Amino acid sequence: MNSLLEHIYTVGRVEDSQGNLIDPFPTATPLKIGLFLKETINKYSLKNTLEIGMAYGLSSLFICQAHQDAGSGYHTAIDPKQSQKWQSIGLLNIKRAGLENKLRFFEERSDKVLPQLFIQGEKIDFAFIDGNHLFDYTLVDFFYIDHLLSVGGYIAFDDIWMPSVRKVVSFVLTNRNYELIPVKIEEQLSTQLWRISKRFMQNPFEINDLKFKMFSSNVCLVKKISEDQRKWDFHRSF
Numbered sequence: 374m375n376s377l378l379e380h381i382y383t384v385g386r387v388e389d390s391q392g393n394l395i396d397p398f399p400t401a402t403p404l405k406i407g408l409f410l411k412e413t414i415n416k417y418s419l420k421n422t423l424e425i426g427m428a429y430g431l432s433s434l435f436i437c438q439a440h441q442d443a444g445s446g447y448h449t450a451i452d453p454k455q456s457q458k459w460q461s462i463g464l465l466n467i468k469r470a471g472l473e474n475k476l477r478f479f480e481e482r483s484d485k486v487l488p489q490l491f492i493q494g495e496k497i498d499f500a501f502i503d504g505n506h507l508f509d510y511t512l513v514d515f516f517y518i519d520h521l522l523s524v525g526g527y528i529a530f531d532d533i534w535m536p537s538v539r540k541v542v543s544f545v546l547t548n549r550n551y552e553l554i555p556v557k558i559e560e561q562l563s564t565q566l567w568r569i570s571k572r573f574m575q576n577p578f579e580i581n582d583l584k585f586k587m588f589s590s591n592v593c594l595v596k597k598i599s600e601d602q603r604k605w606d607f608h609r610s611f
């Protein structure tokens with residue numbers, strides 16, 4: 374962790390350009406998920422990373438710091454509301470941490486930026502999806518990220534407490550050649566049990582996402598095994 378991240382998680386505040394302190398939670402990534410992102414990038418030596426949803430820049434700080442520590446790697450972040458809703462604090466934090474040379478930023482919706490990156494032939498090996506969490510937006514994020522993602526690359530989905538996100542992950546694992554990678558995030562047993570029971574209460578009769586309902590963390594990681602090889606009429610319910 375860099376000293377800015379340590380400070381933010383210690384005081385539980387981010388600072389705007391005027392020095393006003395703002396509580397970034399629960400919007401911002403919790404410490405354990407930030408550390409998970411950084412460890413994932415280190416562990417698999419991921420170089421070209423992309424993130425949907427920057428907000429106050431906490432996840433971006435972890436990812437850019439991982440590249441900085443590795444001495445290589447580059448990050449792209451997309452968020453349409455950086456200046457309007459988040460007062461550009463995400464970008465300010467990246468600057469404060471001296472990580473501007475590790476980041477390219479698009480202040481635009483992901484469904485507009487991702488097709489452009491695809492047309493330009495860009496390639497990535499990791500994406501963190503934490504933008505608009507509605508089912509269709511998350512699916513569109515996945516659809517284009519899959520086009521950008523090299524075989525062997527990884528996608529982390531945040532907020533699998535949401536049925537909409539679990540549905541997308543369920544689609545990915547049943548209809549596409551991706552595998553679920555175990556995620557180890559240490560949390561209290563009571564937190565894990567509360568999370569699991571909440572998921573069952575949300576949609577008790579939905580069984581396709583059973584696997585994720587039982588998943589104790591709020592983030593999941595999938596790995597791309599091959600390019601799309603489905604026949605034109607392939608479909609598995611999800």
Ligand SMILES: C[S@@+](CC[C@H](N)C(=O)[O-])C[C@H]1O[C@@H](n2cnc3c(N)ncnc32)[C@H](O)[C@@H]1O
Nearest residue numbers: 401402426427428431432452454482483504505
């Ligand atoms: C939960 S916050 C992200 C938190 C951030 N990853 C962090 O670690 O602090 C969700 C973000 O998604 C952004 N967002 C909403 N709709 C989006 C879209 N269509 N494309 C990209 N980002 C979007 C919001 O502006 C917000 O910053």
